[in-house]
Amino acid sequence: MILTSLRPYDLSVANARQPVVASTVLAVLATLMTLLRYVNRLVQKAPFGWDDFLMLGALLSSYAELILYWCCVTLGGTGRHAADVGYPDILLTLKLLVPFELLYNLSMTCLKCGIIAFYFRLFGRDEIVKRYGKVIIWATVIWGVASIIVIFLICRPFSYSWDTSQPGSCGNRNDMYIINGIGNMLLDIAILVLPLPTIWKLKLPTAQKIGLALIFSLGIFVAIISIIRIKELLAVDFEDITWSLPGGLEWTCLEESIALINANLPFLRSIFKHMTPKAFSAQWASNQQSRRTNTRKTDKSIGDDTEGTFSLVDKSVSSQYMELPDYGTGHSVHSQSGHS
Template identity: 30%
Template sequence: MGDPGSWQYYNHATSIAITVLGVFFVGLRFLSRHLGHVPLGTEDVLILIALVNLFVVFAINIEMVEHGLGLHQSIVSDADIVIINKLLLCMECFYCTSIVFVKTSILTMYHRIFIDRATRIGAYILGFITISWAISIIFACIFQCTPVARAWDKSIPGHCINLKGSFIGNAVPNIVTDIAILTLPVSRVWRIQASLSERLSIISIFLLGAYVIFASIYRFVTLFGVDFEDMTYTLARTNAWCVVEVSSGIISACLPTLRPLIRTLFPGLLKSSPSTSEHIFRRQDDSTITNPASTAWNHNKTSDHIQPSQSDLETDADEYPLNRIKVQEDISWDIRSLHSRHTHSQGV
């Protein structure tokens, strides 16, 4: 590929388009929550914080372009290079923070949906790894040089770490955790006693956001083209893909929540196949397997600790079609009417 002379238009167009898409999908997420009568949860708050961080990353990137990012360093003033270096340090910190909020939003959603111990422990471990990764990168960015000011003003005597090597090394665990988070629920869903088509349908919903892995990998590839002798020019693509990766992560986290919206717009598109089971159970929040036919249950024998809650009585509004999973594991259910259950509770 020949030298385009400037990456500024590419940077502007790419970052603006993907940021608008991120805002659009967050809007769809909350519209879907409203249509499905689903109360906002912790994962929704986290995705809003991630969106705010995306705005900051986007704004820093645009400001860097205004000071010469995307142009060859030979035609960028020394004063602008200092400003670009300062903004780069800030952008890396907010980029990492954005990634943390996106991933913890997804993991929080897993924690709400799945009640099995293995999935929840996996979510905690991946959350800990993600937060630790971000803290270590932010620390490395702030203290990349001794003295710290040498990070943006190379005329100051001192020494710095290999920043390109640091960027490349830090991108690897980011990609690995992307893959781990997206595939975390797959094994659990695969073990559910449901038809193959039902299991594949649910797994496909969890994997809707797999394209964020492509964004992470492509950004990783662009890092190899960064040359700090011509940093203002060679860093422009990577900067744009930082914005792409954050916004793609937000979109990835929003896609599985759009089921109520899609079902409203296209009623026949997500219609589940008829169940052959007499009782069809659903999962809602932590407590969660119940019968939508206004029945209550007692849990007699199972390895999971399941407790009924009032939220179980709501209409099917969850983002995942878990309401169509037939309970066929080693569980026995004592079904009785809600009226009898409430009468007994009042008597006690």
Template identity: 30%
Template sequence: MPIEYLNLPVLPTVKAHLIINCVLVFLTLVVVALRIIARFESGVKLWWDDFLILLAVPQGIGMLVIQGMWAPMGVGYPATETLPNLVPILKMLVAYEFIFATCISTIKMSVMFFYLRVFVNDGLRLATKLVIGFVLLWSVGNILQVFLICRPFAATYDPTIKGKCGSQVVSFIAIGAFNVITDAIILTLPIPTIWGLKMSSSARLGLSAVFMIGLIVSVVAIIRIISLTQLDLTNLTGTMVWADFWSTVEPNLGIICVSLPMLSRLRSRFTSRRGASKLEGPSSECTGSYRRGNAATGRLGPTMPTDHRHDEAFGLETLYGSNKQVHHASIVASGTKPPAEAPSRDGSEEALTLQPANPGQDKNGILVQTKWTITSN
């Protein structure tokens, strides 16, 4: 007997949620496109962290598509009014859970491969690889629970089939809790390395803030867990309004947050070009660099082969000078390039350099390089 689909008017709250997530997905596409442009602008090839984000984008879009398909099927209505749509809604719920689990895992893997691309510290790289293994196991468990929560599997989406099912709500909450925990672990991984650099406290705070921007996603994940506690499978359509909304927000916001730091190169170039067109009077450029070494090897990480990673850079934000017009760009880079020579002070030209604590040390490791263009007022 064919299933009769019942179309119901979309409730205002559900419509607002759908519009917000459509805007969010659009912003996700824009940010990821700018990320790819920034990578090509830097003259380097895409790496695994970029490919993984590109893989996560269609998964985030898939979450929005399912949310849109659910909207006219009675989201927000009591289950007694949406009973004819229950089976298709539950079938899409299985797909929704699967896509959510794979998308979140893909984003986490992208962040950790970014760490492997940028940092050469042996301890950080080892810790990152261990966390990658843990996240992979966590992801497999998430995916398996989607298909093993009920025996037989058909009982997951068809209430008329007799079977044994675990508590899906408890499962959703457990997955969300592990999600928040792994987010915290991943985001704090590079902090000890950053605070081991010979930089000003404000620069270290700024760089730490860039890496910790993903905490916004963790806040959303916690809100999502709270909404899941209100979910009642006996009245699914009547209680899934907010869980549906936040479950689509979380992965798409995650893609944006992990991609925003990559746009610093575009911003720096735009700012420097814009500032260069407004320069009046003499100006100069100066470059300072510093390499952080450890006690055992004299450098932060192992000797790196000459490959594309020596061109990798991560933007910082700093502010210098109150009576001068300053245009600057600061980067943290890994590789084998020696620091550039800074010009000497001449008239209105002012050279600002950061000298290494040990000039004779190995030139491999993390390079913190700052470039200033200073114009006297």
């Protein structure tokens, strides 16, 4: 093995270039979708909530991971066979994997909690969402913290994670990847299922209920990608780490980007409505009438909005009334700001 550093490495090798470029493209799309979320808040003159801050935390963590990925490719030789990479660069790649794994768990924890916080804003009075949403948040946080602790404990001493020339040992890292991936996948499924009973109680035609359920069920793609990620991580060969690693890094980044895109999809319709008001003129007029009616009601309950938009009716800091259809007589979709 070559003992000296060969950095920097270019992108001439397809196994190095294609995965990192694909990850970057999806990260840009995830950024645009997340920005739409904040544009929607500003257009609606709505206060930012915990869901918005958590999504920002997930996005920034994914940026840091992508930067580490690029460092692995350009400085650590990732994408090339270990025999063609300098030994110091292989050590660098192994070192960079540690913060990469930490940031992944941080990003996914923020993202999952952000989605639940968004559900609280939409369905704040629904007992199913309130009760089980809190359970899922606690499970997500505990799982995220446990996963981070395992990263520090899997190898003893800790530095053995990247420097195997010293005395030490590591547990089965493939088992760690499998358990971590399965846990995240189960949490994704729980988050996916959580709003469905509430959506089904909405006073809407069945076709519209199915449409809303499908929008909130797009998270199934994240669960599928999580399975692919596990498969790619299991293919990592620590004897040829730089060659076998790109697939695992790529699908880790793709999982986060697609999860961010999915989490921000509900805001697209509201943005398009404001960009092309004529296309939504009939609905806009209906919503305006509903808002005028709502502001005259002392209890500020929601009028019927069968289109299921995500605009704020009451824009005060103390409470948020989301324009969603009623799901029972005398009920409204309401959440108290700052409370989960």
